[in-house]
Amino acid sequence: MNIYIAAKYPFLKEAKEFVRREEVSTEEILHDPLYQRARDLGMQRVNEAIERGMVGNYVTADETDALMTIFSYPIARMIVAGIGSDFLRSRYALAEAKRAYSSLIKEDNDFVSGMAKEFGIKVTDGLKIYFTDYLKNAPTWSEKWKLVNMPLKNGWVELKKVELARLIQENLRSRLYNELLDLRPPASIKKVFGDDVIRIKNLMQRKEMERKVEIGKASISKFPPCMRQLLAAAQSGVNIPHVGRFALVTFLHSIGMETDEILRLFSKSPDYNEERSRYQIEHITGKISGTEYKTPGCSSIKTWGLCPVEKMDDICRKVSHPLTYYRYKWRSKK
């Protein structure tokens, strides 16, 4: 693999090989002036993940540039691991995965299928992948991605290049997030990136605090299991599928929450963007669009895979709508 490709995809085995071949210790990477540029770029990766939700594509003019970009990746990971915030871990993993996707869709089919193989996705005959790998990586909560709408034959799903790239994005995101959980950063990280680490740590703490807002008059104990689960996911910064967000927003709106209150709940999400989220919420609640969307019923929620079947209780079995559940609980408490 040439060094410029490795710089674009620094998480690949071959890219790690470039790092290994330099035969430098972690301490050297963190202290030697030779790697100052790599350290700057590493910090930049983390900052971009926080600020824009996506790591940038860096221009690599020559081999040294490329090598520094490759090195910046393990450095960024060490910084993220060193800060130890779960919000940052998910946000950074998503930001790297999105960057990889934006490059991947410009590659040819062979390259994309080659990368899928490196990630343990079974690929055959061009861009066909085995259905179990499809199910594990595709965002099947969205109708477009449901297996029923895909060309499945003899166990293989035929994909377009951008679709396979999207699956690789998801695979990379969860893989990277798990690696970050296990990564033990060297103690000197805090010395080298001292001020930045403190700044980001404070920023992350503030975000965590904001998340713990009261839900006003809404009473979580009366939520149906599906909404309780979605809310918990939103509050812990787990990336919720679009339909999940839609269901939760319509539900919270129906029980009387204001846009700002809903917004605060979502501020923990790794790809949170206040302006966009406000727009989405106001669109769904009818402030912008004029259409006030209704909370989906149980059958839609099940179709989208948002119904936690194992957590269903007796009230769930009696009702067919999350709001009915909520009202039922209100009534029965009185």
Added chain:
Amino acid sequence: MNDFLKKAFQSYYLKPEISFPERFSRREYAFIFWGEKQMVRHISFKRREELLSILRRRVPMHAYYSSAYYEKPDAPTMNEKNWMGADLIFDLDADHLPGAEKMDYGEMLKLVKKELQKLLSFLLDDFGFGEKNVEIYFSGGRGYHCHVKHPEVFQLGSQERREIVDYITGRGLDAKDIFGEKVVETKRYGEKVVPIKRLEMPRPDEPGWRGRISRAIIETVKEIRKGDKGIEKLMEYGISRTRAEKIMESLSDERIKRIEEGLLDQSPEIRRFFLKSAIDEVAVSLSTGKPDEPVTSDIKRLIRLPGSLHGKTGLRVQAVKIDEIEEFNPLDDAVVFGEDKVKVKVTRPFKIKMKGENFNLTPGEAEVPEYLAVFLAGRKIAEVK
């Protein structure tokens, strides 16, 4: 009260034909005993002989094992069991089929068989499982169980299994994208170039649901044209008689040919009819509805032990080879009891064909073969002293 049934079952369990599940000692087993409501579960066996011994000594009314295999199958809670993987199970049951409540037992089972064939077509053609990975069992009751045992499915989680169910039942199918517009020619009107579009249906050889819908539409068209039932069939889908007659009139040979060539530029009403009837034809009716039922997406469910007896029919949970499904007749092939005459008291009129013999029972005393007596007693149609 159940003495007769229990004794009959006991005679079978002295020499039962059990097909033991693979990973035998990693499974959880569960039983319901005669006269008890509560299921006894969290049981595991090291050796097959131990299971046979329970069947022989305790004579259960129903016997089950877990589709999952565990590190500690006999641990009292699911967490402690430590899940290692699970077979993929499908239930097909007459209870869920429209119109089944009006049918007799034999007709009902035939109806389920049709669903079974559809399910198999999905599993073998679309999912690419080999016949050796798919096992079919008559449930002993009113349906069939299908077990998929393929190394790639063992680790699938609940969410992924639900996606497979949705595929097979057609849930979430994006129907609006099935038909696509295609520009077939352009016409010039002075300066203006107007594209002439035709609504195109998927090709019959396309993979997945698209090809299936296409094939089903062509089939439906042929069926409507072949017989004189076209109008009735259209009316089944909520089209009024006058409309249906008009549609049948308009389905000229020319139009039929166009449909077969993949062009569906018919009225929206006709399109809707063809699409809906095609989806109904293709989708499998699985038991996924009621929350208390074991479903495919449940990765910790119990399933009847192959070779055991169903407590409410006395029929055996019986393996059926894929190429023998057509001729399989549960009321013959899953019967284990003999011809010895038994005196019964029939409580309501009942007709059935069992072991090739027609029985037409009226309330009152009767003498019937043991196999029928067991069936009647199990279904509470007759009492045996």
